[in-house]
Amino acid sequence: MANIKKLPVTYPMITSWQWHATLFSILSDDENAKKWIFSNYIQLRCYNIQEIFTGDDMLLADIMPGSSSLKECPYLITSIMTKDQIESYTGNIIDFIIKTIDLNGYIYGVFDEARILSDYDVDYKFPHELFIYGYNMDEEVFYVGDFTFKDHYSYNTVSFADIEKGYSVITAGDDHMFKDDYKGTRGLYVIFKNSDTPYYDVDLTFIRDTLREYLNSVDSKNHFRMMRNRFTDTTFGVNVYDRVLNRIYEQMDKDEPDFDIRALHLMYDHKVLMYERIKYLMANGYLDYNEDLIKTYAVVVKNLLAARNLLIKISINGNVSEAQKFKSYFAIAKEKELGVLLEVLAELDRKLS
Known part of the structure:
Protein backbone atom coordinates (compact mmCIF):
# COMPACT_ATOMS: atom_id res chain seq x y z
CA MET A 1 0.00 0.00 0.00
CA ALA A 2 1.40 3.37 -1.04
CA ASN A 3 1.58 6.22 1.46
CA ILE A 4 -0.17 8.52 -0.99
CA LYS A 5 -2.72 7.57 -3.62
CA LYS A 6 -4.91 9.91 -5.66
CA LEU A 7 -7.28 8.58 -8.29
CA PRO A 8 -7.63 10.70 -11.46
CA VAL A 9 -10.08 13.61 -11.36
CA THR A 10 -10.77 16.53 -13.69
CA TYR A 11 -12.54 19.69 -12.59
CA PRO A 12 -16.15 19.02 -13.68
CA MET A 13 -17.91 20.73 -16.57
CA ILE A 14 -21.05 21.14 -14.44
CA THR A 15 -21.21 21.48 -10.66
CA SER A 16 -24.81 22.30 -9.73
CA TRP A 17 -25.32 19.13 -7.69
CA GLN A 18 -22.79 16.86 -6.03
CA TRP A 19 -23.87 13.83 -8.09
CA HIS A 20 -23.14 15.72 -11.31
CA ALA A 21 -19.84 17.09 -10.01
CA THR A 22 -18.81 13.57 -8.96
CA LEU A 23 -19.63 11.88 -12.27
CA PHE A 24 -18.02 14.65 -14.30
CA SER A 25 -14.95 14.67 -12.02
CA ILE A 26 -14.40 11.04 -12.98
CA LEU A 27 -15.48 11.06 -16.63
CA SER A 28 -15.25 14.60 -18.09
CA ASP A 29 -12.12 13.93 -20.16
CA ASP A 30 -12.98 10.40 -21.25
CA GLU A 31 -13.74 10.12 -24.97
CA ASN A 32 -15.89 7.00 -24.60
CA ALA A 33 -17.89 8.50 -21.74
CA LYS A 34 -18.57 11.67 -23.74
CA LYS A 35 -20.71 9.60 -26.10
CA TRP A 36 -23.02 8.75 -23.20
CA ILE A 37 -22.81 12.20 -21.57
CA PHE A 38 -23.79 14.07 -24.73
CA SER A 39 -26.61 11.60 -25.46
CA ASN A 40 -28.09 12.36 -22.04
CA TYR A 41 -28.52 15.44 -19.81
CA ILE A 42 -31.08 17.05 -22.15
CA GLN A 43 -34.40 17.07 -20.31
CA LEU A 44 -34.92 19.52 -17.43
CA ARG A 45 -37.33 19.00 -14.55
CA CYS A 46 -38.19 20.76 -11.32
CA TYR A 47 -40.52 20.17 -8.38
CA ASN A 48 -41.05 21.39 -4.84
CA ILE A 49 -39.55 19.51 -1.92
CA GLN A 50 -38.80 20.28 1.71
CA GLU A 51 -35.25 21.49 2.33
CA ILE A 52 -33.57 18.70 4.29
CA PHE A 53 -31.84 21.09 6.70
CA THR A 54 -34.57 23.67 7.41
CA GLY A 55 -37.82 22.01 6.38
CA ASP A 56 -38.60 25.04 4.19
CA ASP A 57 -40.04 24.59 0.71
CA MET A 58 -37.46 24.68 -2.07
CA LEU A 59 -37.65 24.25 -5.82
CA LEU A 60 -35.40 21.37 -6.81
CA ALA A 61 -34.34 21.56 -10.46
CA ASP A 62 -32.24 18.91 -12.15
CA ILE A 63 -31.09 17.59 -15.52
CA MET A 64 -32.23 14.04 -16.20
CA PRO A 65 -31.02 11.40 -15.43
CA GLY A 66 -30.28 13.34 -12.22
CA SER A 67 -28.78 11.54 -9.25
CA SER A 68 -29.54 8.20 -10.93
CA SER A 69 -26.66 8.90 -13.31
CA LEU A 70 -24.13 7.50 -10.84
CA LYS A 71 -25.93 4.15 -10.99
CA GLU A 72 -27.08 4.18 -14.61
CA CYS A 73 -23.98 5.43 -16.45
CA PRO A 74 -22.44 2.46 -18.33
CA TYR A 75 -18.94 3.87 -17.80
CA LEU A 76 -19.20 3.59 -14.02
CA ILE A 77 -19.53 0.46 -11.93
CA THR A 78 -21.36 1.58 -8.80
CA SER A 79 -21.82 -0.73 -5.83
CA ILE A 80 -24.28 0.05 -3.05
CA MET A 81 -22.64 -0.68 0.30
CA THR A 82 -24.68 -0.59 3.51
CA LYS A 83 -23.16 0.49 6.82
CA ASP A 84 -23.42 -3.09 8.11
CA GLN A 85 -21.46 -4.38 5.12
CA ILE A 86 -18.76 -1.75 5.56
CA GLU A 87 -18.29 -2.60 9.23
CA SER A 88 -18.34 -6.33 8.51
CA TYR A 89 -15.68 -6.10 5.79
CA THR A 90 -13.11 -3.85 7.48
CA GLY A 91 -14.34 -2.98 10.96
CA ASN A 92 -14.19 0.79 10.44
CA ILE A 93 -14.87 3.44 7.81
CA ILE A 94 -11.26 4.65 7.47
CA ASP A 95 -9.86 1.26 6.51
CA PHE A 96 -12.80 0.68 4.18
CA ILE A 97 -12.15 3.91 2.27
CA ILE A 98 -8.41 3.26 2.03
CA LYS A 99 -8.89 -0.31 0.81
CA THR A 100 -11.46 0.87 -1.73
CA ILE A 101 -9.09 3.53 -3.10
CA ASP A 102 -6.29 0.94 -3.26
CA LEU A 103 -8.61 -1.02 -5.57
CA ASN A 104 -9.11 2.16 -7.68
CA GLY A 105 -12.59 2.79 -6.32
CA TYR A 106 -14.00 6.23 -5.53
CA ILE A 107 -16.26 6.83 -2.51
CA TYR A 108 -19.49 8.84 -2.54
CA GLY A 109 -21.77 9.23 0.45
CA VAL A 110 -23.37 11.41 3.10
CA PHE A 111 -21.22 12.73 5.95
CA ASP A 112 -21.97 15.27 8.67
CA GLU A 113 -19.97 18.22 7.41
CA ALA A 114 -20.74 20.22 10.56
CA ARG A 115 -18.37 17.81 12.34
CA ILE A 116 -15.86 18.14 9.51
CA LEU A 117 -15.88 21.95 9.39
CA SER A 118 -15.90 22.69 13.11
CA ASP A 119 -12.95 22.30 15.47
CA TYR A 120 -15.43 21.99 18.35
CA ASP A 121 -18.34 19.73 19.20
CA VAL A 122 -21.55 21.11 17.70
CA ASP A 123 -25.17 20.36 18.58
CA TYR A 124 -26.45 20.30 14.99
CA LYS A 125 -25.82 18.30 11.84
CA PHE A 126 -25.13 19.28 8.24
CA PRO A 127 -25.53 16.03 6.26
CA HIS A 128 -24.06 16.42 2.78
CA GLU A 129 -22.67 14.20 0.05
CA LEU A 130 -18.89 13.96 -0.11
CA PHE A 131 -16.74 12.63 -2.96
CA ILE A 132 -13.49 10.94 -1.87
CA TYR A 133 -10.80 10.12 -4.44
CA GLY A 134 -7.54 9.64 -2.56
CA TYR A 135 -5.58 9.48 0.69
CA ASN A 136 -2.28 10.56 2.23
CA MET A 137 -1.14 8.24 5.02
CA ASP A 138 1.69 10.55 6.11
CA GLU A 139 -0.66 13.48 6.72
CA GLU A 140 -3.66 11.26 7.60
CA VAL A 141 -5.99 13.04 5.19
CA PHE A 142 -8.37 12.09 2.40
CA TYR A 143 -8.63 14.00 -0.87
CA VAL A 144 -12.23 15.08 -1.40
CA GLY A 145 -14.48 17.10 -3.69
CA ASP A 146 -17.34 19.21 -2.33
CA PHE A 147 -19.06 22.61 -2.21
CA THR A 148 -18.90 23.11 1.53
CA PHE A 149 -15.29 24.18 2.01
CA LYS A 150 -15.40 27.15 -0.38
CA ASP A 151 -18.10 29.16 -2.15
CA HIS A 152 -17.85 26.86 -5.18
CA TYR A 153 -17.06 23.22 -5.95
CA SER A 154 -13.45 22.50 -5.04
CA TYR A 155 -10.99 19.74 -4.20
CA ASN A 156 -9.65 19.75 -0.64
CA THR A 157 -8.35 17.51 2.12
CA VAL A 158 -10.17 16.24 5.20
CA SER A 159 -8.47 14.46 8.09
CA PHE A 160 -9.09 10.80 8.82
CA ALA A 161 -10.45 11.81 12.23
CA ASP A 162 -12.96 14.26 10.76
CA ILE A 163 -14.14 11.73 8.18
CA GLU A 164 -14.67 9.20 10.96
CA LYS A 165 -16.62 11.74 13.05
CA GLY A 166 -18.62 12.90 10.05
CA TYR A 167 -19.60 9.37 9.14
CA SER A 168 -20.32 7.92 12.57
CA VAL A 169 -23.04 10.40 13.59
CA ILE A 170 -25.13 10.07 10.42
CA THR A 171 -28.26 7.99 10.98
CA ALA A 172 -30.45 6.32 8.37
CA GLY A 173 -32.83 9.26 8.74
CA ASP A 174 -30.02 11.74 8.02
CA ASP A 175 -28.81 9.89 4.93
CA HIS A 176 -30.94 11.56 2.25
CA MET A 177 -28.96 9.78 -0.47
CA PHE A 178 -30.05 6.37 0.76
CA LYS A 179 -33.39 6.86 2.50
CA ASP A 180 -35.38 7.83 -0.62
CA ASP A 181 -34.19 4.99 -2.81
CA TYR A 182 -33.21 2.23 -0.40
CA LYS A 183 -35.96 2.22 2.21
CA GLY A 184 -34.25 4.02 5.04
CA THR A 185 -30.90 2.26 5.02
CA ARG A 186 -27.51 3.89 5.55
CA GLY A 187 -24.40 3.44 3.45
CA LEU A 188 -22.08 4.59 0.67
CA TYR A 189 -21.56 4.22 -3.06
CA VAL A 190 -18.33 2.60 -4.24
CA ILE A 191 -17.64 3.77 -7.81
CA PHE A 192 -15.20 2.32 -10.32
CA LYS A 193 -14.41 3.94 -13.66
CA ASN A 194 -15.16 1.48 -16.46
CA SER A 195 -14.42 3.27 -19.72
CA ASP A 196 -11.70 1.25 -21.47
CA THR A 197 -14.26 -0.55 -23.63
CA PRO A 198 -16.88 1.43 -25.62
CA TYR A 199 -20.24 0.27 -24.27
CA TYR A 200 -22.35 3.14 -25.59
CA ASP A 201 -22.29 5.05 -28.88
CA VAL A 202 -23.73 8.50 -29.54
CA ASP A 203 -27.50 7.89 -29.72
Whole structure:
Protein backbone atom coordinates (compact mmCIF):
# COMPACT_ATOMS: atom_id res chain seq x y z
CA MET A 1 0.00 0.00 0.00
CA ALA A 2 1.40 3.37 -1.04
CA ASN A 3 1.58 6.22 1.46
CA ILE A 4 -0.17 8.52 -0.99
CA LYS A 5 -2.72 7.57 -3.62
CA LYS A 6 -4.91 9.91 -5.66
CA LEU A 7 -7.28 8.58 -8.29
CA PRO A 8 -7.63 10.70 -11.46
CA VAL A 9 -10.08 13.61 -11.36
CA THR A 10 -10.77 16.53 -13.69
CA TYR A 11 -12.54 19.69 -12.59
CA PRO A 12 -16.15 19.02 -13.68
CA MET A 13 -17.91 20.73 -16.57
CA ILE A 14 -21.05 21.14 -14.44
CA THR A 15 -21.21 21.48 -10.66
CA SER A 16 -24.81 22.30 -9.73
CA TRP A 17 -25.32 19.13 -7.69
CA GLN A 18 -22.79 16.86 -6.03
CA TRP A 19 -23.87 13.83 -8.09
CA HIS A 20 -23.14 15.72 -11.31
CA ALA A 21 -19.84 17.09 -10.01
CA THR A 22 -18.81 13.57 -8.96
CA LEU A 23 -19.63 11.88 -12.27
CA PHE A 24 -18.02 14.65 -14.30
CA SER A 25 -14.95 14.67 -12.02
CA ILE A 26 -14.40 11.04 -12.98
CA LEU A 27 -15.48 11.06 -16.63
CA SER A 28 -15.25 14.60 -18.09
CA ASP A 29 -12.12 13.93 -20.16
CA ASP A 30 -12.98 10.40 -21.25
CA GLU A 31 -13.74 10.12 -24.97
CA ASN A 32 -15.89 7.00 -24.60
CA ALA A 33 -17.89 8.50 -21.74
CA LYS A 34 -18.57 11.67 -23.74
CA LYS A 35 -20.71 9.60 -26.10
CA TRP A 36 -23.02 8.75 -23.20
CA ILE A 37 -22.81 12.20 -21.57
CA PHE A 38 -23.79 14.07 -24.73
CA SER A 39 -26.61 11.60 -25.46
CA ASN A 40 -28.09 12.36 -22.04
CA TYR A 41 -28.52 15.44 -19.81
CA ILE A 42 -31.08 17.05 -22.15
CA GLN A 43 -34.40 17.07 -20.31
CA LEU A 44 -34.92 19.52 -17.43
CA ARG A 45 -37.33 19.00 -14.55
CA CYS A 46 -38.19 20.76 -11.32
CA TYR A 47 -40.52 20.17 -8.38
CA ASN A 48 -41.05 21.39 -4.84
CA ILE A 49 -39.55 19.51 -1.92
CA GLN A 50 -38.80 20.28 1.71
CA GLU A 51 -35.25 21.49 2.33
CA ILE A 52 -33.57 18.70 4.29
CA PHE A 53 -31.84 21.09 6.70
CA THR A 54 -34.57 23.67 7.41
CA GLY A 55 -37.82 22.01 6.38
CA ASP A 56 -38.60 25.04 4.19
CA ASP A 57 -40.04 24.59 0.71
CA MET A 58 -37.46 24.68 -2.07
CA LEU A 59 -37.65 24.25 -5.82
CA LEU A 60 -35.40 21.37 -6.81
CA ALA A 61 -34.34 21.56 -10.46
CA ASP A 62 -32.24 18.91 -12.15
CA ILE A 63 -31.09 17.59 -15.52
CA MET A 64 -32.23 14.04 -16.20
CA PRO A 65 -31.02 11.40 -15.43
CA GLY A 66 -30.28 13.34 -12.22
CA SER A 67 -28.78 11.54 -9.25
CA SER A 68 -29.54 8.20 -10.93
CA SER A 69 -26.66 8.90 -13.31
CA LEU A 70 -24.13 7.50 -10.84
CA LYS A 71 -25.93 4.15 -10.99
CA GLU A 72 -27.08 4.18 -14.61
CA CYS A 73 -23.98 5.43 -16.45
CA PRO A 74 -22.44 2.46 -18.33
CA TYR A 75 -18.94 3.87 -17.80
CA LEU A 76 -19.20 3.59 -14.02
CA ILE A 77 -19.53 0.46 -11.93
CA THR A 78 -21.36 1.58 -8.80
CA SER A 79 -21.82 -0.73 -5.83
CA ILE A 80 -24.28 0.05 -3.05
CA MET A 81 -22.64 -0.68 0.30
CA THR A 82 -24.68 -0.59 3.51
CA LYS A 83 -23.16 0.49 6.82
CA ASP A 84 -23.42 -3.09 8.11
CA GLN A 85 -21.46 -4.38 5.12
CA ILE A 86 -18.76 -1.75 5.56
CA GLU A 87 -18.29 -2.60 9.23
CA SER A 88 -18.34 -6.33 8.51
CA TYR A 89 -15.68 -6.10 5.79
CA THR A 90 -13.11 -3.85 7.48
CA GLY A 91 -14.34 -2.98 10.96
CA ASN A 92 -14.19 0.79 10.44
CA ILE A 93 -14.87 3.44 7.81
CA ILE A 94 -11.26 4.65 7.47
CA ASP A 95 -9.86 1.26 6.51
CA PHE A 96 -12.80 0.68 4.18
CA ILE A 97 -12.15 3.91 2.27
CA ILE A 98 -8.41 3.26 2.03
CA LYS A 99 -8.89 -0.31 0.81
CA THR A 100 -11.46 0.87 -1.73
CA ILE A 101 -9.09 3.53 -3.10
CA ASP A 102 -6.29 0.94 -3.26
CA LEU A 103 -8.61 -1.02 -5.57
CA ASN A 104 -9.11 2.16 -7.68
CA GLY A 105 -12.59 2.79 -6.32
CA TYR A 106 -14.00 6.23 -5.53
CA ILE A 107 -16.26 6.83 -2.51
CA TYR A 108 -19.49 8.84 -2.54
CA GLY A 109 -21.77 9.23 0.45
CA VAL A 110 -23.37 11.41 3.10
CA PHE A 111 -21.22 12.73 5.95
CA ASP A 112 -21.97 15.27 8.67
CA GLU A 113 -19.97 18.22 7.41
CA ALA A 114 -20.74 20.22 10.56
CA ARG A 115 -18.37 17.81 12.34
CA ILE A 116 -15.86 18.14 9.51
CA LEU A 117 -15.88 21.95 9.39
CA SER A 118 -15.90 22.69 13.11
CA ASP A 119 -12.95 22.30 15.47
CA TYR A 120 -15.43 21.99 18.35
CA ASP A 121 -18.34 19.73 19.20
CA VAL A 122 -21.55 21.11 17.70
CA ASP A 123 -25.17 20.36 18.58
CA TYR A 124 -26.45 20.30 14.99
CA LYS A 125 -25.82 18.30 11.84
CA PHE A 126 -25.13 19.28 8.24
CA PRO A 127 -25.53 16.03 6.26
CA HIS A 128 -24.06 16.42 2.78
CA GLU A 129 -22.67 14.20 0.05
CA LEU A 130 -18.89 13.96 -0.11
CA PHE A 131 -16.74 12.63 -2.96
CA ILE A 132 -13.49 10.94 -1.87
CA TYR A 133 -10.80 10.12 -4.44
CA GLY A 134 -7.54 9.64 -2.56
CA TYR A 135 -5.58 9.48 0.69
CA ASN A 136 -2.28 10.56 2.23
CA MET A 137 -1.14 8.24 5.02
CA ASP A 138 1.69 10.55 6.11
CA GLU A 139 -0.66 13.48 6.72
CA GLU A 140 -3.66 11.26 7.60
CA VAL A 141 -5.99 13.04 5.19
CA PHE A 142 -8.37 12.09 2.40
CA TYR A 143 -8.63 14.00 -0.87
CA VAL A 144 -12.23 15.08 -1.40
CA GLY A 145 -14.48 17.10 -3.69
CA ASP A 146 -17.34 19.21 -2.33
CA PHE A 147 -19.06 22.61 -2.21
CA THR A 148 -18.90 23.11 1.53
CA PHE A 149 -15.29 24.18 2.01
CA LYS A 150 -15.40 27.15 -0.38
CA ASP A 151 -18.10 29.16 -2.15
CA HIS A 152 -17.85 26.86 -5.18
CA TYR A 153 -17.06 23.22 -5.95
CA SER A 154 -13.45 22.50 -5.04
CA TYR A 155 -10.99 19.74 -4.20
CA ASN A 156 -9.65 19.75 -0.64
CA THR A 157 -8.35 17.51 2.12
CA VAL A 158 -10.17 16.24 5.20
CA SER A 159 -8.47 14.46 8.09
CA PHE A 160 -9.09 10.80 8.82
CA ALA A 161 -10.45 11.81 12.23
CA ASP A 162 -12.96 14.26 10.76
CA ILE A 163 -14.14 11.73 8.18
CA GLU A 164 -14.67 9.20 10.96
CA LYS A 165 -16.62 11.74 13.05
CA GLY A 166 -18.62 12.90 10.05
CA TYR A 167 -19.60 9.37 9.14
CA SER A 168 -20.32 7.92 12.57
CA VAL A 169 -23.04 10.40 13.59
CA ILE A 170 -25.13 10.07 10.42
CA THR A 171 -28.26 7.99 10.98
CA ALA A 172 -30.45 6.32 8.37
CA GLY A 173 -32.83 9.26 8.74
CA ASP A 174 -30.02 11.74 8.02
CA ASP A 175 -28.81 9.89 4.93
CA HIS A 176 -30.94 11.56 2.25
CA MET A 177 -28.96 9.78 -0.47
CA PHE A 178 -30.05 6.37 0.76
CA LYS A 179 -33.39 6.86 2.50
CA ASP A 180 -35.38 7.83 -0.62
CA ASP A 181 -34.19 4.99 -2.81
CA TYR A 182 -33.21 2.23 -0.40
CA LYS A 183 -35.96 2.22 2.21
CA GLY A 184 -34.25 4.02 5.04
CA THR A 185 -30.90 2.26 5.02
CA ARG A 186 -27.51 3.89 5.55
CA GLY A 187 -24.40 3.44 3.45
CA LEU A 188 -22.08 4.59 0.67
CA TYR A 189 -21.56 4.22 -3.06
CA VAL A 190 -18.33 2.60 -4.24
CA ILE A 191 -17.64 3.77 -7.81
CA PHE A 192 -15.20 2.32 -10.32
CA LYS A 193 -14.41 3.94 -13.66
CA ASN A 194 -15.16 1.48 -16.46
CA SER A 195 -14.42 3.27 -19.72
CA ASP A 196 -11.70 1.25 -21.47
CA THR A 197 -14.26 -0.55 -23.63
CA PRO A 198 -16.88 1.43 -25.62
CA TYR A 199 -20.24 0.27 -24.27
CA TYR A 200 -22.35 3.14 -25.59
CA ASP A 201 -22.29 5.05 -28.88
CA VAL A 202 -23.73 8.50 -29.54
CA ASP A 203 -27.50 7.89 -29.72
CA LEU A 204 -28.93 10.36 -32.24
CA THR A 205 -32.41 8.88 -31.98
CA PHE A 206 -32.46 9.32 -28.22
CA ILE A 207 -31.03 12.84 -28.52
CA ARG A 208 -33.72 13.77 -31.05
CA ASP A 209 -36.56 12.27 -29.02
CA THR A 210 -35.40 13.85 -25.77
CA LEU A 211 -34.91 17.24 -27.44
CA ARG A 212 -38.49 17.02 -28.68
CA GLU A 213 -39.69 16.25 -25.16
CA TYR A 214 -37.64 19.16 -23.80
CA LEU A 215 -38.99 21.63 -26.37
CA ASN A 216 -42.59 20.44 -25.83
CA SER A 217 -42.25 20.21 -22.02
CA VAL A 218 -43.37 16.58 -22.11
CA ASP A 219 -43.76 14.76 -18.78
CA SER A 220 -40.75 12.45 -19.08
CA LYS A 221 -41.07 10.82 -15.68
CA ASN A 222 -43.46 8.25 -17.11
CA HIS A 223 -40.44 6.61 -18.75
CA PHE A 224 -38.99 5.89 -15.30
CA ARG A 225 -41.99 4.86 -13.19
CA MET A 226 -40.42 1.44 -12.70
CA MET A 227 -37.88 3.20 -10.43
CA ARG A 228 -39.74 6.19 -8.91
CA ASN A 229 -43.28 7.52 -8.81
CA ARG A 230 -43.21 9.89 -5.86
CA PHE A 231 -43.67 13.30 -7.44
CA THR A 232 -46.88 14.75 -8.85
CA ASP A 233 -46.05 18.44 -9.36
CA THR A 234 -43.07 18.13 -11.71
CA THR A 235 -42.49 20.70 -14.46
CA PHE A 236 -40.47 19.63 -17.50
CA GLY A 237 -38.57 21.11 -20.40
CA VAL A 238 -38.68 24.74 -21.45
CA ASN A 239 -41.53 25.33 -18.96
CA VAL A 240 -38.83 25.18 -16.27
CA TYR A 241 -37.84 28.71 -17.35
CA ASP A 242 -41.19 30.07 -16.14
CA ARG A 243 -41.27 28.09 -12.92
CA VAL A 244 -37.73 29.08 -11.92
CA LEU A 245 -38.40 32.73 -12.80
CA ASN A 246 -41.59 32.72 -10.72
CA ARG A 247 -39.66 31.16 -7.85
CA ILE A 248 -37.01 33.90 -8.00
CA TYR A 249 -39.68 36.60 -7.76
CA GLU A 250 -41.34 34.76 -4.88
CA GLN A 251 -37.96 34.78 -3.13
CA MET A 252 -37.47 38.50 -3.74
CA ASP A 253 -40.98 39.38 -2.47
CA LYS A 254 -40.44 37.92 1.00
CA ASP A 255 -39.97 40.21 3.99
CA GLU A 256 -36.62 38.49 4.36
CA PRO A 257 -35.65 37.59 0.77
CA ASP A 258 -34.42 34.07 0.11
CA PHE A 259 -31.38 33.93 -2.16
CA ASP A 260 -31.37 30.21 -2.98
CA ILE A 261 -29.29 30.02 -6.15
CA ARG A 262 -29.46 26.27 -6.78
CA ALA A 263 -32.26 26.09 -9.38
CA LEU A 264 -30.78 28.97 -11.36
CA HIS A 265 -27.27 27.50 -11.24
CA LEU A 266 -28.69 24.20 -12.48
CA MET A 267 -30.29 25.98 -15.43
CA TYR A 268 -26.96 27.62 -16.25
CA ASP A 269 -25.22 24.23 -16.12
CA HIS A 270 -27.88 22.86 -18.48
CA LYS A 271 -27.03 25.55 -21.03
CA VAL A 272 -23.28 24.98 -20.66
CA LEU A 273 -23.75 21.28 -21.32
CA MET A 274 -26.13 21.86 -24.25
CA TYR A 275 -23.59 24.27 -25.78
CA GLU A 276 -20.82 21.69 -25.45
CA ARG A 277 -23.12 19.00 -26.87
CA ILE A 278 -23.89 21.04 -29.99
CA LYS A 279 -20.19 21.71 -30.59
CA TYR A 280 -19.34 18.03 -29.98
CA LEU A 281 -22.00 16.76 -32.39
CA MET A 282 -20.80 19.17 -35.06
CA ALA A 283 -17.11 18.43 -34.51
CA ASN A 284 -17.74 14.69 -34.84
CA GLY A 285 -19.94 14.87 -37.92
CA TYR A 286 -23.30 14.08 -36.31
CA LEU A 287 -24.55 17.59 -37.16
CA ASP A 288 -23.51 19.87 -40.00
CA TYR A 289 -21.15 22.59 -38.85
CA ASN A 290 -23.09 25.83 -38.35
CA GLU A 291 -21.21 28.70 -36.75
CA ASP A 292 -24.35 30.83 -36.49
CA LEU A 293 -26.03 28.21 -34.30
CA ILE A 294 -22.98 28.01 -32.04
CA LYS A 295 -22.79 31.79 -31.68
CA THR A 296 -26.53 32.07 -31.02
CA TYR A 297 -26.44 29.39 -28.34
CA ALA A 298 -23.49 31.17 -26.72
CA VAL A 299 -25.95 34.04 -26.13
CA VAL A 300 -28.18 31.60 -24.22
CA VAL A 301 -25.28 30.63 -21.97
CA LYS A 302 -24.28 34.28 -21.49
CA ASN A 303 -27.77 35.33 -20.37
CA LEU A 304 -28.19 32.48 -17.89
CA LEU A 305 -24.75 33.24 -16.48
CA ALA A 306 -25.75 36.90 -16.12
CA ALA A 307 -28.96 35.86 -14.34
CA ARG A 308 -27.10 33.56 -11.97
CA ASN A 309 -24.50 36.20 -11.18
CA LEU A 310 -27.23 38.79 -10.63
CA LEU A 311 -28.85 36.61 -7.98
CA ILE A 312 -25.48 36.25 -6.26
CA LYS A 313 -24.99 40.02 -6.45
CA ILE A 314 -28.43 40.74 -4.95
CA SER A 315 -27.75 38.25 -2.16
CA ILE A 316 -24.68 40.32 -1.26
CA ASN A 317 -25.94 43.89 -1.68
CA GLY A 318 -29.62 43.29 -0.87
CA ASN A 319 -30.78 45.48 -3.76
CA VAL A 320 -33.88 43.51 -4.79
CA SER A 321 -34.96 46.28 -7.18
CA GLU A 322 -32.43 44.83 -9.64
CA ALA A 323 -34.56 41.67 -9.85
CA GLN A 324 -36.48 43.21 -12.75
CA LYS A 325 -33.54 42.22 -14.98
CA PHE A 326 -34.24 38.51 -14.54
CA LYS A 327 -37.25 38.66 -16.86
CA SER A 328 -35.15 40.06 -19.70
CA TYR A 329 -32.33 37.54 -19.21
CA PHE A 330 -34.79 34.65 -19.20
CA ALA A 331 -36.77 35.92 -22.21
CA ILE A 332 -33.66 36.33 -24.38
CA ALA A 333 -32.24 32.95 -23.36
CA LYS A 334 -35.51 31.12 -23.95
CA GLU A 335 -36.12 32.71 -27.36
CA LYS A 336 -32.59 32.02 -28.58
CA GLU A 337 -32.57 28.49 -27.23
CA LEU A 338 -35.86 27.58 -28.87
CA GLY A 339 -34.58 28.87 -32.21
CA VAL A 340 -31.34 26.89 -32.07
CA LEU A 341 -32.80 23.63 -30.76
CA LEU A 342 -35.67 23.64 -33.25
CA GLU A 343 -33.07 23.85 -36.04
CA VAL A 344 -31.05 21.04 -34.46
CA LEU A 345 -34.21 18.94 -34.10
CA ALA A 346 -35.17 19.51 -37.74
CA GLU A 347 -31.71 18.44 -38.89
CA LEU A 348 -31.82 15.29 -36.76
CA ASP A 349 -35.26 14.46 -38.17
CA ARG A 350 -33.85 14.75 -41.69
CA LYS A 351 -30.78 12.64 -40.92
CA LEU A 352 -32.80 9.91 -39.21
CA SER A 353 -35.67 9.74 -41.69
